[in-house]
Amino acid sequence: MNINITSLVRKNILKMKKYASARDEFTGKAKVFLDANENAFGSPSGQELNRYPDPLQKQLRDKIADYKGLSSPEHLFLGNGSDEAIDLILRAFCEPRIDSLMLLLPTYGMYSVSANVNDIKILNVELNKDFSLNVNEIISVAKKEQPKVIFICSPNNPSANVYAKEDIEKILNSVNCLVMIDEAYIDFATTSSWIERLDEFKNLIVIQTFSKAWGMAGVRLGMAFADPEIINVLNKIKYPYNINDVTSNIVLKTLQDPSIKDELVTKIKIERTFLMNAFKDISIVKEVIPSEANFFLARFKDPDAVYRFLTEEGIIVRNRSNQLHCEGCLRVTVGTREENIMLCEALQKYSEKE
Numbered sequence: 094m095n096i097n098i099t100s101l102v103r104k105n106i107l108k109m110k111k112y113a114s115a116r117d118e119f120t121g122k123a124k125v126f127l128d129a130n131e132n133a134f135g136s137p138s139g140q141e142l143n144r145y146p147d148p149l150q151k152q153l154r155d156k157i158a159d160y161k162g163l164s165s166p167e168h169l170f171l172g173n174g175s176d177e178a179i180d181l182i183l184r185a186f187c188e189p190r191i192d193s194l195m196l197l198l199p200t201y202g203m204y205s206v207s208a209n210v211n212d213i214k215i216l217n218v219e220l221n222k223d224f225s226l227n228v229n230e231i232i233s234v235a236k237k238e239q240p241k242v243i244f245i246c247s248p249n250n251p252s253a254n255v256y257a258k259e260d261i262e263k264i265l266n267s268v269n270c271l272v273m274i275d276e277a278y279i280d281f282a283t284t285s286s287w288i289e290r291l292d293e294f295k296n297l298i299v300i301q302t303f304s305k306a307w308g309m310a311g312v313r314l315g316m317a318f319a320d321p322e323i324i325n326v327l328n329k330i331k332y333p334y335n336i337n338d339v340t341s342n343i344v345l346k347t348l349q350d351p352s353i354k355d356e357l358v359t360k361i362k363i364e365r366t367f368l369m370n371a372f373k374d375i376s377i378v379k380e381v382i383p384s385e386a387n388f389f390l391a392r393f394k395d396p397d398a399v400y401r402f403l404t405e406e407g408i409i410v411r412n413r414s415n416q417l418h419c420e421g422c423l424r425v426t427v428g429t430r431e432e433n434i435m436l437c438e439a440l441q442k443y444s445e446k447e
C-alpha cells in the first residue's frame with residue numbers, strides 16, 4: 094500500500110510552526126548560556142539540573158536506536174511514557190469530531206481515554222472469542238469508515254495474547270491508514286518485534302516502553318518507532334522538554350548493561366509459569382488463559398467476590414470481568430515468588446470457605 098503520510102496529518106499541524114526552544118536557533122560552541130532564563134548558580138538538589146534538557150534527546154535517541162538496531166535514530170520518538178506517544182499520534186493525525194480511530198476490543202483502556210479527550214470518534218471492532226483478530230471485519234470496517242489509525246495491542250492487554258503475524262500483515266497491506274502496534278509487553282512474548290518490519294510499511298508505528306520489562310515505570314519513558322516523516326510530526330507537536338534529564342541519565346546508565354533487563358524478563362517468565370501452574374490447582378479457578386505478557390487472565394465463578402476477598406487480604410489484582418469476552422476474569426500481574434505465594438494462599442483460603 095503506497096501511503097502518503099503528509100495527506101494523513103491534520104491540516105493545522107502541517108501549517109503550524111514548531112516552538113523554537115532557546116537552543117534551537119543556535120549552532121556552534123558557546124561558553125556562556127544566558128538565553129533560557131535558567132538559574133546559572135545551580136540547584137538546591139545538589140545535582141546538575143539547572144539547565145533545560147535537549148529537546149530532541151540526541152544522546153539518548155542515538156543510544157536507544159543503536160540498542161534496537163534501527164537504521165537511524167530518525168525512526169525513534171521518545172515520550173513521557175508511551176501514553177504520551179499514543180496521545181500525540183491522535184493529536185497529529187485525527188481531526189476532532191471529524192476523524193475516527195479503530196479499537197479492537199477488549200484492549201488497553203487509555204486508547205479510548207485519549208480518543209475521548211481529543212474528541213475523536215471510536216470504531217469498536219470485537220476480537221473473536223479466543224481473542225484473535227477478526228481480520229475480515231477489521232478490513233471491511235476500515236474500508237467503509239476510513240479511520241485515521243487502527244490500534245493493535247500485541248501482546249494485548251488484558252488478554253495477554255500475541256496476534257498472528259499473517260493477520261497483522263494482511264491488515265497493514267489492506268488499509269490506507271496508520272496502524273499502531275503497541276508492544277508494551279513484547280519482551281515477554283515468543284514472537285519478535287514489528288520494529289524489524291518498519292522499512293516495509295510506511296504506515297506502521299510500533300510503541301514500546303521502559304515501564305514493563307525494564308522495570309522503570311517510575312521514570313516515564315516510552316518509545317514510538319516509525320517512518321521519519323511520522324516521527325518528525327510527533328517531535329513538532331510535543332512539549333519542548335518532554336524527557337527530563339533525570340530520566341535520560343538513568344536510562345543511559347541502564348543501557349550500559351542491558352543484559353540485566355534480560356535477566357529480569359527470564360525471572361518474570363519463570364514466575365509466570367509458577368503462578369499459572371499453581372492457579373490450575375486452585376479449585377475456584379475455572380480457567381487460566383495462556384499468556385505472552387507479564388500478566389494473565391484467570392476465570393472465576395464469582396470474580397467480584399474473589400476480588401473483594403483479595404482486597405481484604407491486602408492483595409490487589411485487576412477485575413476485568415466487565416470487559417468483552419472476559420466474563421469471570423481477574424487480571425493478575427506476575428509478582429515475586431513471595432508475592433505469588435501470598436496470592437495463591439489467599440485464593441486457597443477463599444476456596445476452603447466455599
Ligand SMILES: Cc1ncc(COP(=O)(O)O)c(C=O)c1O
Pocket residue numbers: 173174175176177201246249250275277301302303304310314315
Ligand atoms: C498496552 C499498554 N500500552 C501502554 C501502557 C502505558 O505504558 P507507559 O507506562 O509507557 O505509559 C500500558 C500500561 O499499562 C499498557 O498496558
